[in-house]
Amino acid sequence: MTDRIVVTDYDFPDLSIESGVVDGAADVELRGEYARTPDEVIEAAEGADALLVQYAEITDAVFEALPDLRAVGRYGIGVDSIDLDAATAHGVPVVNVPDYCIEEVPTHTLALLLACVRKVPSYDRAIKGGEWDWTAGKPIRRFTGATLGLVGFGKLPRRLIELVEGFDLEILVYDPYVDAATVDAAGAETVDLDELLDRSRYVSVHAPLTDETRGLIDADALDRMREDAILINTARGPVVDYEALAVAVEAGDIAGAGLDVLPEEPPSTPPLDHDAIVYTPHVAFYSEESEETMRRTVTEDILGILGGSDPTNPVNDLDGN
Known part of the structure; x- marks a missing residue:
């Protein structure tokens, strides 16, 4: 019996890498679709044994409608578009690629x-x-000798510390799920979020998107930041209150921002056009090497x-441990 893998959506030129992996397996069929919403996924993936997902929203309704599902794979690290509780309740393992862009994002x-x-x-524009x-x-x-605050302390910000070593920066870390000894070993100081915002000239967001972190950098947080502060976000757009950020930059309450992610991607309306904000289109993950590794893995x-x-890279725990 043939196993069916459906790629719900993708913005790669083709699925040659995925096909190259699957071609060596017997009785496995790979099919690409362009389904983003749960209803579109349900229609496109009827009878699927597994899904490969880039941006599509995989909800409880999807798991209910696709009873043959035995696995869901997410292109990338974040899995906020997949209902993990629903996946676990339906006995479906979810996997991601946690290590593919350790060099690129930092x-x-x-x-x-x-x-x-x-x-x-x-x-450049001038x-x-x-x-x-x-x-x-x-x-x-002057960049050298300033204070850099890291919101979240997973593998990516730890690599960033290594990259900025020669700049003699003071490094502050806020991450309630990482112990102080781990932070100390990286040459950084553990602080609460308020202290990080008070002290840091540069604040770099690396937190995953969860109910706890959604809107974490809100108007109050931005108000705490220094007037010469710069905010960088290469994590997830909704971690930062974008409207509050736009107000803060326009008012000169902070010095600027560098944003690779936005709350809505692509944005339905043009983002704030301001010289103090630098945008890139959610590309921090990308190099030719990282993309190939992600897709193949x-x-x-x-x-x-x-x-x-x-x-190999499970996200949810089906055994309840």
Whole structure:
């Protein structure tokens, strides 16, 4: 009997990498669709044994309507688009790719931060518009020796600490789920969120999107930040209250922001056009190498589960341990 893997949605040029993995397996069929909403997924994936998901929302209704599902794989690290409780209740393992962009996201975070600090996009636009004036970006503060606050302390911000080592930054960390000894070992200081916001010139968000972190950086949090502070978000858009951030930047309450993620992607209306905000289109994860690793790893994991193996990168615990 043939096992059916349905790719619910993808923005890759093709599914050649996934097909290359599946082609070596007997009695496995791979099919690509463009389904984003739960209803679209249910219609497109009827009879599927496994799903590969990029942006689609996988809700309890999807699990109810697709009783043959034996695995769901998410392209990437975050799994906030998948109802994990529903998956567990239906006995469906969910897997992700936790390590594929350990180099890319911290590098992009640093690139956004330096672009904001040195006002590179503003100078670029000015020169292309015929203006040659080095004073147009004033004031610019020295990067070396400043204080960097990390909201969340998983693998990505830990790698970021290594990347900024030569800048002699003071590193503060807020993460209630990481013990102080781990933070100390990385050369950083554990603080609560309020203290981090009070002290940091640069605040970089690395928290996953959960009920607890949604809107974590809200108007009150932004009000606590220094007027020379720069906020960087390469995590998930809804962790930051975007409307409050726009108000804070326009009012000069903070110095700027570098955003790779937004609450709505792509945004239905143009985001705030302000020289102090640098945007990129949720691309921090990307390099040719990381994309290939992501796609190959999650496909191999799904294929293994269908073949009777335990998940390599399980997200939910089906055994209740």
